Amino acid sequence: MNKIKVAVIGCGTISKKRHIPEYAANPNVELVAFCDPVLERAEGFAEHYGGRAYTCYEEMLKSEKPDAVSVCTPNVLHAPCAIAAANAGAHVLVEKPMATNAADAAAMIEAANKNGVFLMAGQNQRLMPPHLKAKEILQTGKMGKVISFRTSFGHPGPERWSVDGRDSWFFRKEDAIMGAMGDLGVHKSDLIRWLLEDEVAEVAAFVNTLHKEGTDVDDNATCILRMKSGTIGTLVASWTYYKGGDNSTVLWCENGVMHIGTHPVDQVIVELRDGSVEKYQVGAMATNEKQVPSGIMDAFVESIVTNTPPDISGEEGLKSLAVILAAFESQDTKKVVSLS
Structure with missing residues (x-):
């Protein structure tokens, strides 16, 4: 061809x-x-x-x-x-x-x-080996219902990554519109929707510029999400994790807890209520410093x-974007925002 x-x-x-x-x-x-x-x-x-x-x-x-x-x-x-x-x-x-x-x-x-x-x-978070493994485990049903979660994505900021460094478009509101939430938060809203096969129903959020000087795009966000199933959790995005990035998710389930991306070697760890522990080495997440396909x-x-x-698809992209937009609306209105 x-x-x-x-x-x-x-x-x-x-x-x-x-x-x-x-x-x-x-x-x-x-x-x-x-x-x-x-x-x-x-x-x-x-x-x-x-x-x-x-x-x-x-x-x-x-x-x-x-x-x-x-x-x-x-x-x-x-x-x-x-x-x-x-x-x-x-x-x-x-x-x-x-x-x-x-x-x-x-x-x-x-x-x-x-x-x-x-x-x-x-x-791309859907395609990272630890996330694929985590979803595979969830789909067996052995964890039972996911009751609560936390998911976090943080690094020192785009000045370490962007070709223009501190002069990058990432820091210009007119070009970026959104900061850490558009860069990292949307990855985690997409991940949690896909991982749990569930949609976000409500969002309450603090989205702020806490430390990056000379910019008014957000560098930190902490959000509380309620899923349609009733599962609740937190989503964090940050550009101020100056010592050690984080791309981790923890799921507290009926039958145990699953740690994803919390350990440097065992990328997925399952601890079941019966005392058994399963550790999976499935390959690392891509990071800015360490590129993997x-x-x-x-x-x-x-x-x-x-x-x-x-x-x-574009439709999936829009659903994940809608969560981020709701977080900004929550910050602006100081209210819990429902996603229709």
Whole structure:
């Protein structure tokens, strides 16, 4: 079969560390274009991987007519880039948060449906080996009902990760709209929905800028979630875990407790009420310092090759985004916010 012609819009660190190398490693993909307002960045990738460099994504879509596009831009550009790509007939993989508001996310979904292309959100936590193992265990039923949970995602902040360091768009409200919640919190709202096979019904949250100077995007959030099943738990996102990141989840269940990502070697630990303990070494989570393949690009390509809608669809992306938006609304109104 012909290779899938892929273009990458936005050539920052997420493209450099994940999207581009993972596409390059996929035998079904030909990288045809790289687009970034800083031409040298796009040119660097074009020289290394082949393809052409652009500064304007509209021009790139018109000239290259790619089969598929990764949108790795600042948050505020996710919707316009994704909609333009869908209208150009390209399948779209968009980084999280898929959009900065529900209306934009809905417009992205509509554009993909109208043009008969797939829209996938880059919610990679579903594909991390410890999370896959945890879900497999939950599905056996041996844990019984999940009664309560805590899930947390924190690191020292995007200045350690972004290609622009402290001058990154991550800290500019007009480009990012949201901070730690859009960067990390949306990963955990997606994870908990998927892991528990349950939807969030209510959110109460404190979302604040506690320590990052010179920015008004949130650097910390603590949320209380009530699921439709009645399960309650906390979701924490932070850019101020300066000594040691955290990507862990603990589920307290009828028949015991499950620790996910709390131990450096045993990524999943199950302690049952009968006293037995099970430890699973299934592979680590990807971190900013230690990259392991995310699986997202391969899943996206597989969807296109097999003409199967992606599991992590635009609709799924919107449901996970809605939790984050409710957290901001709770912070603003000082009220518990219901998700319809």
